[in-house]
Amino acid sequence: MSENLTGLVKIIGISILLVLLWAFLAYQVPENFLKPNNIENLLRRTALFGILGIGVSFVIISSGIDLSIGSLVCFIACLLALFLSVSYNPYVSTDVLEIKAADKKLIVNPDANFSPGQTVRYYGGRRARNAMLTITAIQPTEYEGRQASEILVDQALTRDDKTDSGNRSVGKIAAMYPISAVSGDHLNIPFGQLTPRDRVWFVHPERGLKEKTVAAVEPTGSTPGLNRVTFTESLDGIDATYIAIPLARKQKMSVPVAILSVLLIALGLGMIHGVLITKLKQQPFVVTLCGLLIYRGLSRWLSNDQTLGFGNEFEGSLGLLATGRLVLWDSGGSSFGIPYSFFFLLLLTVAAIIFLNFTIWGRYILALGRNEEAARYSGVNTGRMTILAYILCAVLTGIGGILFALDANSIAPSSFGNFFELYAIAAAVLGGCSLRGGEGSIIGVVVGTALMQTLYNSIVLLKIPDELEYAIIGAVILIGVTSDEVIRMIASRIKRE
16 A cells, blocks of 8 residues: 555545544534534634644644644744724823922923814823813923923812822823814814824813724814814714824834734744754754743733734724624625635635645655665755754644634733644644654545534534543544555555565
8 A cells, every 4th residue: 555545645644533523513503503604613723723733733743743833823923913002092181290289280392283272181190180171271391401391270179178289290281173064974174194994082071082093084174274074974963072092093003014024924933943943952842842831921011911912903804804794695694705814714725735745845854754874875965854843843833823813803922822733733643644744634634624623613512521622633633644654564564565
């Protein structure tokens, strides 16, 4: 029995098992398993974990292992959330250098763009949080030997006189504008620096604060400086008694730069894995286990161990890569579509098949896994091929991390990605990748991933206790490894005969 035939037997076997499991669930719980949203969810999870499985298959085929996949997914997701973080700051603002509470004065930077009669809002301070003030006068002054501006306001910033002139605070003050007219989802206000996706705070002395997102800005044409601002939400409850504070949207990095950055970081980490294993002769198990701990620790440190996310900032753009779908039919309250992430899996599957089976580098990786010494004597740069395998694994893990982050939209650094490496390795082993190295099929890995996710789906649908999830995964990996060894023994016996 040739190696190609052995691999084909494994793929056929795992495919038959997958079809039987589908048939069982369709018969046992048809009202749940055959629901369009359940099938979509199964396709989405298969796509996300399939990308990780393809990545780790290159390492396994080269006779290595990578235990850092789950932590690397979390690290990449945290980095992406930090790189794409968005803040909203008042357009007109400056630092408050000193507060002279008794004199009703604020000392600010000299370039502050304010004028008498303007309403401002003070941010910060234990006793004057969110105070609304009116500027009565502005005059130049000095602060610690440099030029500054002294702003006089109509009320003190404290509720009593206990705060003396030596008490200093740093805050922000922002100009506020009266609303000229309100109608439906738009209003007329006298500022023109707003752009779509900026926000506006609406402040009322008695009714509190409301926040809305800008959809479009255009001049009214009637009054210079007056603009018609349209919002994504209704302005119900907001009238001309409110005052508006414009907030500028600031995104730390553009989407292309952020994605390229995290993928380059993943590539660099994969290269470090490979170099440590090939140049310093470290064991893959030790290197990637250390990576598991390091990436998890860095994720928690960078995020201050706080949950990160994207909010609704990228729902209609970048987020669609993971949550969007190609709708095939929509009838009434039911619809079905193929998740966009599944198309990513198909594209990467085709690319991985071509690379592994039809390029010289793919053949070198296979040869490396079968017999490293023989490959070296045959002229293969085995060190370079090992590094390449770990780079491919890390980059594909980075792609998976991006999609997982966008799909979840919430990243808890202490738990996000936990045990993902188990799913990926189990899918690769079930799909025909031998832990001895030198054997593997990309199609088999995808089928193995589908089987793993169907098993997970069956745990939910059949109401099997969640505590048994990892026991089932462990049993599946054991069965896969045992089956691989049995098939190897049969093939060896047939070859001898």
